Amino acid sequence: MAKDSSNRQSQLRQRIAQMAARMMAEEGIADYAHAKRKAGRQLGITDSQCMPTNSEIEEEIRVYHDLYSSEDQPEALLQLRKDALVVMQLLARFNPHLTGAVLDGTAGKYAETHVHLFADSLKEVEMFLLNQQIPYATDEKSYRISDRRSMERKKVPLFTLEGPNGLIRLSVFEVDDMRMPTKSPVNGSNASRANIETLASLIQQSKPYPEI
Secondary structure, eight states: OHHHHHHHHHHHHHHHHHHHHHHHHHHOOOOHHHHHHHHHHHHTOOOGGGOOOHHHHHHHHHHHHHHHOTTTHHHHHHHHHHHHHHHHHHTGGGOOEEESHHHHTOOOTTOOEEEEEEESOHHHHHHHHHHTTOOOEEEEEEEEOOSSTTOOEEEEEEEEEEETTEEEEEEEEEGGGGGSOOBOTTTSSBOOOBOHHHHHHHHHHHSOOOOO
């Protein structure tokens, strides 16, 4: 009986993970917790034991792209990376670093792009955007910064820009925060970051070879 219950929970976890992955790929939902809650509601599953981990959802996102968008997703990802590079080059004075789905390769057509900036002051970034006549919306974003059970978090200012292919989120950290890696929402490890040079190299490697 216990084994049957465990098998059922595993099946339900996979169903939620698959639906959450589809939502994130098709609807551009960026928050794992929101995606899994929405998937659980639509499937009528409320048992917290059946909720998948973020890692399980990320794996299903990769499976989804392989099955349903293997032709379109690589080109969409490449375009999002190119858009990110343009913005990062414009904001080069703030030591921009790309992070999140556009960097790790799971981003689909409607994914948000996340860039970390490192500035002496928030006003410096804001004045730069104003002087460049770049429209933006302001908010805050919370990042996990500790391995400890306290789950220590840091709130930073957030500027949201309308990119040509989706929203671009600029999180503004203090200069010294460059030495303090944020934690991945997927598995809790140090989140990957890529500077301008690394992203440019990644884009170059992703370009298809010309037909002969």
